Amino acid sequence: MDQSSLDQQNKFYWNEVAEDYQELCHITVENFHYAPLIAGDDFFKLLPNDLSGLKALEIGAGGAQNSIYLAMNGVNCIANDISEKQLKFASELAERYDVELGTLCCPMDNLINELDITSEEDKFDIIHSSYALSFSSDPKKLVQNLSKILKKDGIMLISTGHPAFAGEWLDLGEDDLGEGMFLKDYFTPQADTRYDEDGQEIVRSTFYTVGEMFDWFASAQDLTVERVIEPQAMDLSNIEYDDIINVMPYFSHDWMELHEQARHIPLIVIIKVRKN
Numbered sequence: 001m002d003q004s005s006l007d008q009q010n011k012f013y014w015n016e017v018a019e020d021y022q023e024l025c026h027i028t029v030e031n032f033h034y035a036p037l038i039a040g041d042d043f044f045k046l047l048p049n050d051l052s053g054l055k056a057l058e059i060g061a062g063g064a065q066n067s068i069y070l071a072m073n074g075v076n077c078i079a080n081d082i083s084e085k086q087l088k089f090a091s092e093l094a095e096r097y098d099v100e101l102g103t104l105c106c107p108m109d110n111l112i113n114e115l116d117i118t119s120e121e122d123k124f125d126i127i128h129s130s131y132a133l134s135f136s137s138d139p140k141k142l143v144q145n146l147s148k149i150l151k152k153d154g155i156m157l158i159s160t161g162h163p164a165f166a167g168e169w170l171d172l173g174e175d176d177l178g179e180g181m182f183l184k185d186y187f188t189p190q191a192d193t194r195y196d197e198d199g200q201e202i203v204r205s206t207f208y209t210v211g212e213m214f215d216w217f218a219s220a221q222d223l224t225v226e227r228v229i230e231p232q233a234m235d236l237s238n239i240e241y242d243d244i245i246n247v248m249p250y251f252s253h254d255w256m257e258l259h260e261q262a263r264h265i266p267l268i269v270i271i272k273v274r275k276n
């Protein structure tokens with residue numbers, strides 16, 4: 001299948017699931033999230049201290065809760081997504097919180113051609129994405145293109161799936177072994193693929209090794225990798241289940257079923273890079 005047909009399929013899938021996604025996932029706009037189950041930026045402190053007047057671009061934004069958080073802190077934000085339904089939700093949410101939000105509906109791999117960036121002024125101070133780069137057809141090329149529209153000293157803040165979580169959680173059947181992750185092949189991690197009723201693949205979220213991901217950024221022009229974080233899921237030992245939704249920036253009951261696993265194996269990788 002050619003790239004434009006894959007994009008159409010991807011768009012169709014995300015339009016179909018957008019309403020459920022936003023209903024089932026409780027994502028706050030009061031914090032900047034990196035993934036389900038993980039603490040927000042109030043804990044990681046990767047965003048600049050002073051956000052006021054900066055310009056930001058979010059890739060695969062979904063409901064754009066992170067862009068809305070930034071906009072509420074004085075950032076001029078554009079949110080990209082392939083799904084117009086996700087972006088419709090994002091625009092309505094921005095209106096509810098009384099902030100301006102620009103939206104750009106296109107596949108992330110075409111983004112560079114859709115933006116009219118002609119000067120350093122037009123470029124972004126922050127390019128960010130939470131759990132969406134795995135849907136790019138060529139994340140290395142995407143990162144190289146994004147680096148061209150990042151201002152000098154600007155940052156890219158990307159979280160995406162950790163390859164060690166792309167295995168199967170097994171009960172090892174022995175008291176002293178307990179349970180753990182069975183990872184068949186770290187070097188070719190298995191993609192998370194969704195199929196239609198006829199067994200045809202409709203959407204694929206691809207995992208990469210940590211080394212490969214590091215190289216997307218390290219090989220791009222003028223980028224310095226500042227942090228690579230493999231976060232542990234939040235410690236919830238002193239929190240009642242009903243209160244978790246108030247402390248976890250991205251909560252869902254489905255994701256909570258994986259909380260114990262994500263206390264032992266990193267669910268995502270967060271990478272922070274700076275433009276030289």
Ligand SMILES: C[S@@+](CC[C@H](N)C(=O)[O-])C[C@H]1O[C@@H](n2cnc3c(N)ncnc32)[C@H](O)[C@@H]1O
Nearest residue numbers: 014060061062081082083086107108130132135
């Ligand atoms: C797992 S969701 C994450 C959404 C959001 N970043 C969040 O943290 O809630 C992935 C998002 O990527 C979007 N997406 C998938 N493929 C895309 C593509 N090729 N270009 C742009 N967005 C895409 C989907 O529509 C969806 O909103």
